[in-house]
Amino acid sequence: MSVFDLAQQVRTKQRRAIDVANDTLAAIDARDNEINAFLHLDAETIRSQAERIDATVDAGGDPGRLAGVPVAIKDNLCQRGVPTTCASKILEGWKPPYDATVITKLTQAGAILVGKTNLDEFAMGSSTENSAFGATKNPIDPSRVPGGSSGGSAAAVGADYLPLSLGSDTGGSIRQPAAFCGVVGLKPTYGTVSRYGLIAFASSLDQVGPFARSVDDAGILFEVIAGHDPMDSTSLNAPAPDVMTTINDGVAGLRVGIVPELIDGTSDEVRDRVVAAQEALVAQGATLVELSAPELRLGLAAYYLIAPAEASSNLARYDGVRYGNRVDAPDVAAMMTATRTAGFGDEVKRRIMLGTYALSAGYYDAYYGQAQKVRTLIIETFARLYAQCDVLLGATTPTTAFEFGAKTADPMAMYYSDIFTIPSNLAGHPAMSVPFGVDGDGLPIGVQLLGPALSEPTLFRAAKILESEAGR
């Protein structure tokens, strides 16, 4: 059932929110011991939210657009009084004294906030294997990773516990797990969704976005969470983009750009599905434009300097003074060092050190400074491409979901998972992964739609066509 229909039923008492809550809890109970999508879940809180929603309906009120719709929350979004860990030992037990803006918006829309989902520690990773509280398993094939870093949120929707979840995407952390788990995932235009209350990994790249079973559902959740927020200086001062009005308008006349840099290096099966997706769009009236953009290849290296640099600063605050865990030591510097050494996992330490190095005296120009210039090149490259096409179509990931441990020994191999998703983050542009068939092992394949800033309505139109043609 679509989110729209579910909310409509709750609003008209055809279905009670409490029953939705209980069904959701039952689905999670049945399988999450194995999948481990949730880090925190409290049945009582879920039921009491549902009861409040029902009470609003009973009193003749409208709980909102997501009335009684269960939504899972990536555990790097602050929710007042609810444990928020970023899957890190350093924040274990911390309960934020405030709500992220997206949490407030969900509550105001009548959603049931189901719980906090697993991730790679501080959203650093592409498999959820970097969680301090155990990896999440891919619900399609539990011997494989769900992708990351928003693996728990992708798996929760992929396992059909609930229709919607929130993730965050810094270099592909929504789109890559969406592709691996066979769900829709959107990284919105930078600045359309508030980052207030999103625990920062790399501030100039982070963006909150939806996971959903369907393109329509993703559109509704996006509209609910988007919009200007005065608490976020980087929030665009514009009305929330309207994607639902035009979502069924089709792709007739749409110019779809194809660049080898967003396809080359994939497995044959992934490549075949991207080609099939091109054909599906053409069959509905789109035209293909063959282009090339070698600069996009530089994105990966630039990203792995910029993101760690910002992270090294963003994660300095975990020092054992104000919140989170502390490891005692005789003086404050030793205490901070002991706390951080015990509290952070290897990948987080790796990126903090990499970022510290990239910003340090004598290396700034060669590394961080150059990476910022590459960022300019990428933005200019996209501008050139979008002068000739409306959207780009490519692969979301080079492969389908890989097995546990396949890439943990080699950070660079893991980083390569994000090769197609990173350029949109560097440019601040929206991009979307849409399930488009499976490989020979039955593992989902995602194709990626990219567009210029604020092109979400166009992306959703194209995504809707791909969704309907995915069986081709």
Add this chain to the structure above:
Amino acid sequence: MSEARPLDASDVTKVASLARLSLSDAEVERFTGQLARILESAAEIAELDLGDVSPTAHPLALANVLREDDVRASLDRDEVLSQAPSVNDRRFSVPKIVGEAP
């Protein structure tokens, strides 16, 4: 423009200390290898001639995002201090500080 010499163990020890992390000898060795590999791939951009390209720090071209000078409610002190590792006399307690602030 780059003098991207290979990263070595002393660099790793130095950045770890800057970042308030302590590493065992084995960790220094492992991280040195991994970070050196990552920086090798970064060398491809370190070596580009981008003299005439301006840097982008941020994807948005926004300016002058300001708020009014109006007082808003602060947090409840008890709720905040309840989350602190150590508290004394309504304040956050830390062990001995060696050295003055910069």
Add this chain to the structure above:
Amino acid sequence: MSALPDGWTMVVGLEVHTELRTDTKLFCGCANNFGDEPNTNICPVCLGLPGALPVLNQRAVEYAIRIGLALNCVVQNSSFHRKNYFYPDMPKDFQISQYDVPINGPGYLDLPDGVRVGIERAHLEEDTGKTTHLGGTGRIHGSDESLVDYNRSGVPLVEIVSCPDIRSAAQARAYAAELRSILIASGASDGRMEEGSMRVDANVSVRRGDDQPFGTRCEIKNLNSLRSVQRAVEYEALRQIALLEDGGTVTQETRHWDEDAGKTHTLRTKEEAYDYRYFPEPDLVPVEPTSEFIDTVRSELGPMPAERRATLVSLLGEPTDAQLDQLLSVVEQGLDSFVVAAVAAGVNAPLALTRTSNELAASGDVVATVDAQAVAATLLMEQAGELSATQSKAVLQEVIVNGGGDPKAIAKAKGFEQMADGALDTILDEVIAAHPDEWSRFCDGDDKLQGFFTGKIMAATKGQADGKAVAAGLRTRRSA
């Protein structure tokens, strides 16, 4: 002026941090209040909670521009950087500051004696929390535990960096004093050094002769009063000279001024210097004030101390050195408006200046709310001889305490009736008659007895007698 050994000169630059008088902090809506209960003005932003984001206070920008304009700076488009270092009073373990593009570029400040000191920049940044050290001496050394209050964390600061144009300790003090007056006059800051709202660091080096290159400099921290600025700079220059004359070398380092001991000591050497890893603050966007906005701020800026001193000089005509000192301090304390108002009401300028620089200046913070017209009316009564100097001062005290009032009514309530004509003559004669020995010695030239008689007469008139009239009466009778 400088007590340096022959041939030596010093080169000094000052870095002054001043807190801005905004209602809220730089990046959040918490109250900017000194002295509140610990950790009551804190929120996710100024506590550096995960997920919190800064939003810039518009008034802080306006105040920073006021300071820039008052210092003749170039006001320009600017942006914020992060300065990264770990310290428990800094909740994010980085400070949001301005780096390569400060809001105020080069400018200058003219000292009262006409010497011009260049201003390199005046930029916006956030303050840190406040740390209290338990055990030991209450100082950082010897303490086992420190407590942090984040009320001050995120309070807006402007850091004003001078060029190395200062050449003596007295000049360093004069610069700090003049800057303080300008900051107060701009309305952006209260300049209270004793509350730490204005803090001074000094970069000091020495050289033999003005044509030599600058020597190695040391940065002196913890200068909490104008007096300590002068003492510390003097001490440090002499320390460096002694070192060099002994064949030693000055090491570039940061030193701490110990006010009690009157000495500086090493905090850290250059080798221990921090690597701050500045990079653009990604959570904030650039500040690009329009020229209209800058013009508006400029038009709202009142006259600066130099102009106000000139006004007082013109009121006085040809001020004496003592009057110049008085007017300097009156303007520095922002009390010149009392002089101007009194003169406008008809009080003669020297009297207005003297009473303002003594009685008003001594009265502390309450003076800010005192009605200048009530002060002027009091001084007019004194000028007309309706009040003696002593009585006038007493009435002024009442006016200050009450913030104003009718001086005539106050004088009446205090029993300060104007002495009837001839009353003083009668008392003079009575006092002289009661002390014939003293009087004959006074007439023989023992001038010390002038005070004796004045005291007796004042006591007899309950202070109502005018000191000048008493002196005149004594003089007439002595020479008679």
